[in-house]
Amino acid sequence: MLAYIIRRIWLFFPTLIVISLAIFWLYVNAPYDPAEDELKQEEGEVTFMDRVGYEREYDRIRRKFDLDIPSFYISLNSLSETDTLYKIRGKKYRQTLSRLSYRCGDWTRVAEYKSNLEALEGDLYRMSVDSLTRKPLALLKDHVRDLKKYHDYENLSAVIGKIEERVTLDSAVMGLTPRHESLSTSFENMRSTGAWWNNYIPKLTWNGRNNRYHNWMGGFIFFDFGDSYRGGTVNSYFKGKFQPTLTLSLISLVITFVLSIFLGVISAMYKGRWPDYMISGILFVLYSLPSFWVAIVLVFYFANPNYLHWFPTYGLGDDYNLSWWQAPFLNWNHYILPLICWTYGGLAILTRQVRRSMVQTLNQDFIRTAKAKGLSVWRVAFKHALRNSLIPIITIFGSALPLLIAGSIVLEEIFTIGGMGQLLYRSVAGNPDFPVVFTIIMLMAFVTMLSYLIVDLLYVWADPRVKLTKKQ
Amino acid sequence: MMGDAKDILAESPSLSKIIFRRFWSKWYNKLLLGLLSIMVFITIFADFLANNRPLYCVHQGETHFPVYLEYKQWIFDTPRPDAFLNDDWKSVDYEKAIWPLVAYKSGELDIDNMGFVAPGKGKKSSDNWKPHLLGTDRKGRDVASGMIHGTRVALLIGLIAMFIAFIIGVLLGSMAGYYGDNGIHVSRVRVILNVIAIPWVYFWAYYVRRFALADAAANGPFFFLGELFISLVILFLVFGVAHLLASIIERIPRLGNKKPFPLDSLIMRGIEVVSTMPTIVLVLAVVSIVSQSLFWVMATIGLVGWTGIARLIRGELMRIRELGYIEASRALGFSEIRIMWRHAIPNALGPVLIHTAFGIAAAVLIEAFLSFLGIGSSADMMTWGKLLKQAKGEMEAWWVALFPGGAIFVTVTLFNLIGQGIMSAMNPDEG
Numbered sequence: 001m002l003a004y005i006i007r008r009i010w011l012f013f014p015t016l017i018v019i020s021l022a023i024f025w026l027y028v029n030a031p032y033d034p035a036e037d038e039l040k041q042e043e044g045e046v047t048f049m050d051r052v053g054y055e056r057e058y059d060r061i062r063r064k065f066d067l068d069i070p071s072f073y074i075s076l077n078s079l080s081e082t083d084t085l086y087k088i089r090g091k092k093y094r095q096t097l098s099r100l101s102y103r104c105g106d107w108t109r110v111a112e113y114k115s116n117l118e119a120l121e122g123d124l125y126r127m128s129v130d131s132l133t134r135k136p137l138a139l140l141k142d143h144v145r146d147l148k149k150y151h152d153y154e155n156l157s158a159v160i161g162k163i164e165e166r167v168t169l170d171s172a173v174m175g176l177t178p179r180h181e182s183l184s185t186s187f188e189n190m191r192s193t194g195a196w197w198n199n200y201i202p203k204l205t206w207n208g209r210n211n212r213y214h215n216w217m218g219g220f221i222f223f224d225f226g227d228s229y230r231g232g233t234v235n236s237y238f239k240g241k242f243q244p245t246l247t248l249s250l251i252s253l254v255i256t257f258v259l260s261i262f263l264g265v266i267s268a269m270y271k272g273r274w275p276d277y278m279i280s281g282i283l284f285v286l287y288s289l290p291s292f293w294v295a296i297v298l299v300f301y302f303a304n305p306n307y308l309h310w311f312p313t314y315g316l317g318d319d320y321n322l323s324w325w326q327a328p329f330l331n332w333n334h335y336i337l338p339l340i341c342w343t344y345g346g347l348a349i350l351t352r353q354v355r356r357s358m359v360q361t362l363n364q365d366f367i368r369t370a371k372a373k374g375l376s377v378w379r380v381a382f383k384h385a386l387r388n389s390l391i392p393i394i395t396i397f398g399s400a401l402p403l404l405i406a407g408s409i410v411l412e413e414i415f416t417i418g419g420m421g422q423l424l425y426r427s428v429a430g431n432p433d434f435p436v437v438f439t440i441i442m443l444m445a446f447v448t449m450l451s452y453l454i455v456d457l458l459y460v461w462a463d464p465r466v467k468l469t470k471k472q
Numbered sequence: 473m474m475g476d477a478k479d480i481l482a483e484s485p486s487l488s489k490i491i492f493r494r495f496w497s498k499w500y501n502k503l504l505l506g507l508l509s510i511m512v513f514i515t516i517f518a519d520f521l522a523n524n525r526p527l528y529c530v531h532q533g534e535t536h537f538p539v540y541l542e543y544k545q546w547i548f549d550t551p552r553p554d555a556f557l558n559d560d561w562k563s564v565d566y567e568k569a570i571w572p573l574v575a576y577k578s579g580e581l582d583i584d585n586m587g588f589v590a591p592g593k594g595k596k597s598s599d600n601w602k603p604h605l606l607g608t609d610r611k612g613r614d615v616a617s618g619m620i621h622g623t624r625v626a627l628l629i630g631l632i633a634m635f636i637a638f639i640i641g642v643l644l645g646s647m648a649g650y651y652g653d654n655g656i657h658v659s660r661v662r663v664i665l666n667v668i669a670i671p672w673v674y675f676w677a678y679y680v681r682r683f684a685l686a687d688a689a690a691n692g693p694f695f696f697l698g699e700l701f702i703s704l705v706i707l708f709l710v711f712g713v714a715h716l717l718a719s720i721i722e723r724i725p726r727l728g729n730k731k732p733f734p735l736d737s738l739i740m741r742g743i744e745v746v747s748t749m750p751t752i753v754l755v756l757a758v759v760s761i762v763s764q765s766l767f768w769v770m771a772t773i774g775l776v777g778w779t780g781i782a783r784l785i786r787g788e789l790m791r792i793r794e795l796g797y798i799e800a801s802r803a804l805g806f807s808e809i810r811i812m813w814r815h816a817i818p819n820a821l822g823p824v825l826i827h828t829a830f831g832i833a834a835a836v837l838i839e840a841f842l843s844f845l846g847i848g849s850s851a852d853m854m855t856w857g858k859l860l861k862q863a864k865g866e867m868e869a870w871w872v873a874l875f876p877g878g879a880i881f882v883t884v885t886l887f888n889l890i891g892q893g894i895m896s897a898m899n900p901d902e903g
Contacts, residue, residue: 011741014741015741015744015745015748018741018745019745019748019749022745022749023749026757026758026761029761030760030761031761076671076674076675076679078675078679078680099683102683199680200676200680202671202672202675284885284888285885287884287888288833288881288884288885288888289877289881290837290840290841290844290860290877290880290881290884292841292844292860293860293873293877293880293881296860296863296864296865296867296873297867297873297877299864299865300865300867301867402750405750406750406751406752406753409752409753409756409845410841410844410845413845414864424753424756425756425845428756428757428760428847432760432761437756437757437760438757440753441749441750441753441754441757444750444753445748445749445750448748448750449748452744452748
């Protein structure tokens with residue numbers, strides 16, 4: 001048994017790593033980049049110093065969210081690319097360069113073009129704007145912006161032609177001719193290179209330990225989840241959010257278990273008679289009712305001054321001085337409606353399980369023996385049968401808590417309870433706050449794994465015959 | 473002798489037939505299937521049941537079938553007749569017109585009847601205005617039309633998501649259950665070469681072709697499928713080369729030793745990883761990353777929801793593979809694949825069907841849940857959840873709460889009862 005327990009706990013870690021990789025993969029592919037907004041400001045008429053400021057701010061934000069370092073320990077690129085693409089400013093620009101290097105096949109040529117383009121851009125912003133230069137400069141800035149967007153050679157050469165026209169015809173910007181010439185040459189160099197085979201040769205790079213995954217996961221060990229896109233740390237958003245969700249979930253878990261055991265035993269005892277049909281029927285109907293629908297109906301009819309104002313409309317009571325175990329008792333009226341909605345869905349599933357497992361146990365020989373000894377029916381049911389029927393129920397326990405937390409997303413929104421569910425919903429809405437969202441997903445996956453682990457260990461404790469290989 | 477055996481086979485119905493007969497013999501199961509076919513009918517013909525244009529009309533001496541025209545326009549890109557160019561079908565003078573049951577499109581705004589107009593009431597806003605049978609919602613959208621098009625969304629989500637889950641679950645679960653940890657014997661060389669092939673497949677089939685795939689996806693589904701096919705060919709080529717190499721290396725005496733491949737353990741680890749992912753939260757994240765479309769909701773529910781089915785079919789097959797008739801078919805010299813597909817899996821499908829029926833119910837609930845939060849479908853697409861959302865604090869507009877709530881309830885109950893029905897048809901003794 002000890003060997004089993006050790007093996008089971010050991011298996012926890014590879015699974016955890018795979019899950020964290022899967023979630024991190026989604027995280028890395030999340031499209032919203034908080035630094036992009038800085039670059040959008042360049043669209044207007046900005047001075048050189050403004051531009052430097054935006055770029056500095058852009059770099060600062062990227063650094064803050066670890067976006068300026070590699071994503072993972074290793075990266076797989078083709079020979080035609082650079083492995084430090086993440087260092088380039090601007091998502092669109094990164095894509096353009098990536099496409100260009102794919103077409104050209106030689107990053108050194110693309111890099112040369114890139115540095116010439118940026119040199120020209122720098123000069124454009126450095127030149128003083130007066131009545132003569134205003135118009136040509138604005139046009140040239142537009143052209144450069146186009147160059148950063150286009151990746152097909154036809155469009156690029158057309159834009160470079162336009163720049164040439166402007167630079168040769170307009171005396172105010174004639175000083176930029178050398179810049180344009182080197183840009184044009186490097187573009188032609190890039191265009192004439194067609195080393196497509198480099199695209200098909202993979203290149204593996206070791207990025208060292210300073211990568212996003214390492215830092216993100218390392219932070220989890222010290223409960224440091226990084227910064228939120230909406231300002232402040234992720235931790236500051238979590239403050240006080242765990243408690244209401246966990247309190248409600250745990251209370252409803254206890255209620256569900258007690259009630260479902262009670263109802264399940266009764267319907268197993270009266271199998272095929274009216275109490276069984278009634279319990280199964282009512283629970284079946286309840287199971288199909290969406291909890292958010294029940295919630296809005298309950299709030300409307302039982303927490304509404306126009307109808308029955310029995311319960312408060314929102315929140316869990318605002319007496320923050322109460323400790324977590326006092327609050328549910330003293331603010332009980334705040335808890336009743338949410339708890340009903342939290343509980344009834346799981347009740348149906350669990351009661352069915354208890355009933356099924358009780359029916360199986362009640363058909364076994366030792367129950368007949370117990371009855372033959374003359375014990376009362378209820379004593380046999382609760383003392384002898386129930387214990388043996390509970391073993392399969394343990395497995396449900398593992399999936400109950402994560403489900404309750406997922407259910408809290410909409411219920412907390414309806415009852416205006418400031419818990420994890422509401423936080424998650426609000427973090428997804430609008431420009432998603434991905435650090436918060438993915439931290440919650442990772443924590444939920446961790447809690448789920450932990451509860452599976454506990455369930456497996458409980459299972460061994462309850463039924464020592466279980467072996468790892470036979471695990472269903 | 474052979475003739476006798478054939479006669480017996482012809483006379484004795486297969487297990488699935490027996491189960492279906494038992495299922496069909498109950499009157500309430502007939503009712504359920506009837507209800508399901510009504511829902512399927514609504515799903516297929518939603519555009520003919522609720523639309524903003526007539527089914528048939530005569531306009532300035534010309535006969536049109538506008539709803540059919542919409543399909544034609546969508547498929548062949550044919551232009552719309554000039555008289556209807558601005559898509560305002562209700563203010564046209566028709567000589568003759570037959571309107572659909574509900575004369576409103578899903579998401580169509582009736583600006584004169586905004587703010588929860590009760591069923592059958594409302595202001596006549598144009599010549600061909602039709603009353604709102606089930607009232608309107610806050611923005612003046614017809615509830616009946618939303619209900620009809622919501623049926624389509626709900627049923628599609630439930631069926632397609634569970635179809636994806638079913639395919640993956642049956643495939644992986646049956647492999648795990650049938651072969652177990654000792655069923656397949658492979659040499660180490662082959663395993664190692666296949667593992668080495670994975671990054672190369674990623675690189676050549678996806679990474680190198682990422683721009684081609686993205687451009688094709690932007691051009692349209694057919695282009696994308698074409699590019700995807702090329703990627704698949706590359707995938708098979710790379711793995712093929714790995715196997716070829718393995719076959720050559722295996723000729724070296726010691727390296728060719730075959731060892732059992734722990735397929736079952738591997739798949740079970742996979743199941744554990746996937747079942748740890750919180751479905752709803754994952755859908756929330758995926759939709760916020762990719763795009764607000766039903767496709768991703770279905771795909772995510774399907775890609776996460778297969779674990780239950782896989783577990784079930786694995787357990788069933790572990791039991792079945794020990795049974796006499798499998799051994800008999802092995803003795804007859806049938807191939808492993810044939811035994812699995814023709815003999816083992818069909819007998820394990822019962823519990824899986826039950827689970828799938830419950831899964832469809834759950835997927836319908838998840839979709840309602842997501843659209844209640846305003847996530848997962850584009851803004852002009854009406855769903856039950858979106859209608860229901862407006863009932864929050866507006867219960868006086870009972871039609872916005874009752875109809876969609878009732879529809880979700882009926883659909884979920886329907887699939888749960890079908891699952892229950894199959895279950896009791898399979899084990900008639902267990903009540």
